[in-house]
Amino acid sequence: MNMAPIPVDEMVDGHGGVRPHWRRLLGAISDLGHRELLERGRQMARALHDQTGPIEGAAAGCDPVPLLLTAQEFARLSEGVVQRARVLEATLRDLYGPRALLADGMLPPALVYPAPGFLRMGGPVSGAFLNFYAVDLIRGPDGAWHVAADRVARANGIGQALENRRQMTRTLPELFAGREVQPLSPFFDAWQDSLHRLAGLPDRNPGLALLTPGPRGTLWAEHVILARELGCVLAEAGDLAVRDGMLWLKTVRGLRRVDVLLLRQDGWTVDPLELEGGSTPGIAGLLDAARGGAVHLVNHPASGLVEAPGLAAFMPALARRLIGEELKLPDVPALWPAHHGVDALLAGDRSRWWLRDSACTRGASCRLDRAKDSVLAALRRTPDRFVAVEALAPSVMPAIRPAGIEPGAIVLRLFALFDGGGWQVMPGGMARLLPDSDLPPGGPMDRARGGHSITKDVWVTVEDSRNLVGIAAPPMPVLTIRRGQGDLPSRAADDFYWLGRYLEQLEDAGRVLRVLTRRVGRIDGSPRERAELETVLRLAVQIGLLQDESMAGAGFATQVRALAAVTLDAGMPQRLLSEIARVSAGLRDRMTVETFETIVQGTDALRSQLRDARVTGDAGRTLERVGRVTDSLLRYGATISGLTAENMVRSGGRQFLELGRRIERAGAILASMALILRQKDVSQRGRMEGALRLMLELSDCAITYRSRYFAVFQPAPVLDLLLLDGGNPRGVASQMAMVAEALADLDPSDGTGLAGAAGMVMERLHGVVDDVLSAPQQDAAAAALPERLLDIHAGLRDLGQQIARRYFVVLTSPRAVGGLRGVDRGEAPDES
Numbered sequence: 001m002n003m004a005p006i007p008v009d010e011m012v013d014g015h016g017g018v019r020p021h022w023r024r025l026l027g028a029i030s031d032l033g034h035r036e037l038l039e040r041g042r043q044m045a046r047a048l049h050d051q052t053g054p055i056e057g058a059a060a061g062c063d064p065v066p067l068l069l070t071a072q073e074f075a076r077l078s079e080g081v082v083q084r085a086r087v088l089e090a091t092l093r094d095l096y097g098p099r100a101l102l103a104d105g106m107l108p109p110a111l112v113y114p115a116p117g118f119l120r121m122g123g124p125v126s127g128a129f130l131n132f133y134a135v136d137l138i139r140g141p142d143g144a145w146h147v148a149a150d151r152v153a154r155a156n157g158i159g160q161a162l163e164n165r166r167q168m169t170r171t172l173p174e175l176f177a178g179r180e181v182q183p184l185s186p187f188f189d190a191w192q193d194s195l196h197r198l199a200g201l202p203d204r205n206p207g208l209a210l211l212t213p214g215p216r217g218t219l220w221a222e223h224v225i226l227a228r229e230l231g232c233v234l235a236e237a238g239d240l241a242v243r244d245g246m247l248w249l250k251t252v253r254g255l256r257r258v259d260v261l262l263l264r265q266d267g268w269t270v271d272p273l274e275l276e277g278g279s280t281p282g283i284a285g286l287l288d289a290a291r292g293g294a295v296h297l298v299n300h301p302a303s304g305l306v307e308a309p310g311l312a313a314f315m316p317a318l319a320r321r322l323i324g325e326e327l328k329l330p331d332v333p334a335l336w337p338a339h340h341g342v343d344a345l346l347a348g349d350r351s352r353w354w355l356r357d358s359a360c361t362r363g364a365s366c367r368l369d370r371a372k373d374s375v376l377a378a379l380r381r382t383p384d385r386f387v388a389v390e391a392l393a394p395s396v397m398p399a400i401r402p403a404g405i406e407p408g409a410i411v412l413r414l415f416a417l418f419d420g421g422g423w424q425v426m427p428g429g430m431a432r433l434l435p436d437s438d439l440p441p442g443g444p445m446d447r448a449r450g451g452h453s454i455t456k457d458v459w460v461t462v463e464d465s466r467n468l469v470g471i472a473a474p475p476m477p478v479l480t481i482r483r484g485q486g487d488l489p490s491r492a493a494d495d496f497y498w499l500g501r502y503l504e505q506l507e508d509a510g511r512v513l514r515v516l517t518r519r520v521g522r523i524d525g526s527p528r529e530r531a532e533l534e535t536v537l538r539l540a541v542q543i544g545l546l547q548d549e550s551m552a553g554a555g556f557a558t559q560v561r562a563l564a565a566v567t568l569d570a571g572m573p574q575r576l577l578s579e580i581a582r583v584s585a586g587l588r589d590r591m592t593v594e595t596f597e598t599i600v601q602g603t604d605a606l607r608s609q610l611r612d613a614r615v616t617g618d619a620g621r622t623l624e625r626v627g628r629v630t631d632s633l634l635r636y637g638a639t640i641s642g643l644t645a646e647n648m649v650r651s652g653g654r655q656f657l658e659l660g661r662r663i664e665r666a667g668a669i670l671a672s673m674a675l676i677l678r679q680k681d682v683s684q685r686g687r688m689e690g691a692l693r694l695m696l697e698l699s700d701c702a703i704t705y706r707s708r709y710f711a712v713f714q715p716a717p718v719l720d721l722l723l724l725d726g727g728n729p730r731g732v733a734s735q736m737a738m739v740a741e742a743l744a745d746l747d748p749s750d751g752t753g754l755a756g757a758a759g760m761v762m763e764r765l766h767g768v769v770d771d772v773l774s775a776p777q778q779d780a781a782a783a784a785l786p787e788r789l790l791d792i793h794a795g796l797r798d799l800g801q802q803i804a805r806r807y808f809v810v811l812t813s814p815r816a817v818g819g820l821r822g823v824d825r826g827e828a829p830d831e832s
Contacts, residue, residue: 007409008139010067010397021070021461028175029065029398029405037064037400044167049600062164064172065398066457067410067431071182074460077137077145078425080329081416085133085423087315088150088306090322092129096121096302106321107314108338110384115359117153117304119267119275126293128418129303131194134158137412138332138441139395146332146392147312148411149361149442153304154264158415159225161430162188164457180462182427187417188229194419195230198296199259206259208232209240209249213265213280215586223264224588232262234589237270239489242285247295250490252656252746252807260296261286267301275301309442310336310358310387332441333390337383345388346376354440355379358387365440367391389441399433399454409434412458431456488652492590494808496653499583500660503640506576508668509545510633513566513573515697516540517627520559528690535679535694539672544572560623573633577607592647602636655742659803662742666735666761667796669722672698674789677782688779692718699730715782716773723765736762739799746807754806757799764792 011022018026029037045061069077094101095118101107112118134155136148151157165184169176199206210232212223227234233249240258241248248255268275273284289295311318312331319327336358337345345353350369357363366375368388379386399408414429433454516536519529540546545566566572584591584599591599609632641661648654676682676691692713696702699722709717726733740758747753768788775781 007393008141008143008395010139010395010410021068024179025066025068025175028177032172032174034400034405037405038402040064040171041400044171047167047171048163061454062167063408063433063454063456064168064175064400065405066168066175066459067397067412069458069460071461074425074427077329077414078416080145080327081133081135081414081425082423083319083323083325083328084135084147084150084315085130085416085418086323087319087327088133088152088303089128089130091306091311091318092303094322095305096125096129101318101321106317107311108336108384110338111308111310111314111336111358112305114385115305115308117267117302117307119302119305121274121287121302124291125300125302126291127198127296127300129300131198131298131418132191133299133416133418133423135329135414135416136442137329137414138392139412140332140392144330145412146330146441147315148332149309150307150311151413152299152306153267153301154219155299155415156219156222156264157413157430158426159222159229160455161413161415161426161428161458162229163225164430164455165428168457182460182462184426184428187415187424187426190419190424191417192230194417195232195260195262195298197420198298201259207249207257208260208262209235209258210262211235211237211240211264211270211283215582217265219264220585221588226262226264227589230262233258233489235489236491237281237283239491240283240286242283242289245285245289245292245294247283247286247289252488252490252493258295260298262298263301267304270297270301307361308359309356309361309363309389310334312389312442313339313387332392335388337379337386337388340388342380342383352391353388354391355386356389356440356442358385361442392441394434394441397456409436410456427460429458431458488590488656490808492587492653493656494804495583495586496590496656497660497803497808499580499587500657500662501664502576502579502583502660503637504661504664504668505543506573506580506633507637508665509543509572509576510630510637511698511700512536512540512543512545513563514627514630514634515694516545517563517623517630520556520563520623528687531679531687532690532694535676535691539675539698542671542675543668560626563626564622566626571610573629574607574610577603577610587653590653595643595647598643599640602639606632606636655746656807658738659742662735662739663796663800663803665730666732666739667793669699669730669732669735670789670793670796673722674786674793677789678786682779682783688715688782689713695722701728701730704728715778716769719769719772719782724762724769732765733762743803754799754802757795757802761792761795761799764788764795768792 011018011026032040041061041064044064048061091101095107095112102109102112130152132152132155134151134157136151137145138148139145162184195208196206199208208231210223210227210230212220212234214220214236217223223234226232235249235258239250240261241250241255243255247258247261249258263270265280266278269278269280270282271277271284271286272282274287275282286295286297287301290297290300312334313336315331316327319325335345335353345368350371351367353368354365355368355371355375356365366372371379394409394411396407396409398405401408410431410433412429412431415426416423417426433456435453516533519533519536537546541548546562580599581603584596584603588596609629644654644657648657673695676695679687679691681687682691692715693702695718696705701721705713705718705721708721721728721731723732725731726737728734736758740755743753743755743758768785772778772781772785
């Protein structure tokens, strides 16, 4: 009976002792203890969540115990990684060029042509295929490192590695005490320099962009970190366009040239004009622009071919053929059944091998000794569709689990960069704890079963090592002073605009809910009280807070249950918070850490509080809880408003965020005033006074009005305060003044365009107030205003649509939540 080999323990030497470079770290771990380490790990997970937001695909956290590599061991690994990158580049050069490897029988066509990474392109590739490379390594039972997989199409994980190091430094400084670890930042500096050098533009600042599938992609957090570190614009396919053979980024000031594009989506999706495409949008004409040298692609989309798992069986021969060297870093042993023989493979120890799809990294895999008859039949029928990979037992190291410190199997990922003069390897990396050691080497390991994976920081000691030194940074042109919003992508401007609108909708919903809560259960039976409640209920229905007005005549307990239901998971505030979280995630690279973390933490806390605001048997306590939720909603909005005012410059993202807020607030005031003035018999003195009080209360202007006019309520003064007073931050005039100022800043040459349209709104409002003030019966004149106010509201909606057509790109879906006011709701803007 064959015994499974015992995996190597990373901390233990061949004689059962602890390796010297681990001893000091183990002492620090012992001093902290399991409980403290577990709590520090949770702190890092929370910090990662606050940094990236609730993004699908982000790692669950960083295990507190890092993987240690000595400088000597890392140097040996680096030599092997660099050599391997050279072999892969040479392989791609041949397969997309003379194809001598295929003609000479060095590689089988069945491995190359069916591979998803093999692209049938219409011309040669200019420049290098590989500028960046990652490799997954497993330490086998023999103590040697083996290559489990090459990662070139996207080479993900380096952003996670950098964030792991930052969180480890902040959260576990005790582990760094008395120990020097090679830093990661010089590698990113060299990477950024290499991108500038690749652009080859000494006379102007090059345009760098990172192509991402967007916030809904599973690797959005990684893309945000990379864009921030490398100084790239984070762009989706819809943000980019090829014009006149060049790649351009759509910004609010027009098109900006892109010289280097980092690809972070599957190669076959990047250009639907030449390639088969997929569900992820691409950029028509991108490959033609790259062939002409107008844009450099990093990595080239055709480079994904060398990720085919079956290539591992041919790597030693490829190294000898293409660079005349023996591999320094061997692959996990692999057999090509079509060459080795299926009978010979099946006659041996089947438990030793995994069967994998030879061409596709995402293909199904299974242990050979557990293979179904249908799989074995397919193996005999088409052996070139499979590759047999040895089932190496990966090394283990301590991992902090809830039950204690336990051994966990790991795979190590290292990253390499071609800086224009040669390859260099980042002195560190990312280790991933495997959810199950019984996995195929090189298979998908991005997620644990039942949740996100746990990663580890990788430390490289500095003893007897050289510092990372790249070639000299390229000369940079002198930058022209700029004080505008710069090259804000249209989609980012669109997201800021709708973030402002969603924040204002949430605040408006909170104010309506507060007014409604104050009136529930306090009806004395008078017509005035019933009329006010019915009016607020109609307003709540109009903005989507409630579905109907049936609770007007219901009892106190029924009314409380209806209010409490607003705060449940399906309620409007919860939906708005979900939209705020989603849009904010897409703007992570455009916000300061403080602003983003405040939005994320505040949104999480509010959503949790809303879920807890359940109906209880005690109606009074339930109503009190709803009141606390309402106060939290309003404090959240005020906090975000103050933070953006203090932390964001008055251009770019803040301009569009303020445009969204101001247009939304002005529209809400006009729509609510029109609805209140529509109530039956509002022209009667008592009814009109109640309507005026309600308008002031909803706009939070009651104190200001009383300080000016005491207890006398008349339509003209109330309308002046809410519509024309530029010093009232809750009035329409101040909103429109900020809208006009922002629009004028965005396009000073526009003349009487959009900014003029904002001015026209104010002219019409002046006419409204003047007519009421001069009327012999102000109450009757005010009661006749709803249609005029709604016409002005429609003009405001048209202004919002004009802003969308001028500055934003086409949306894939309408930006709408529930049955809100209808201001620019569900109408996709034209392409800019």
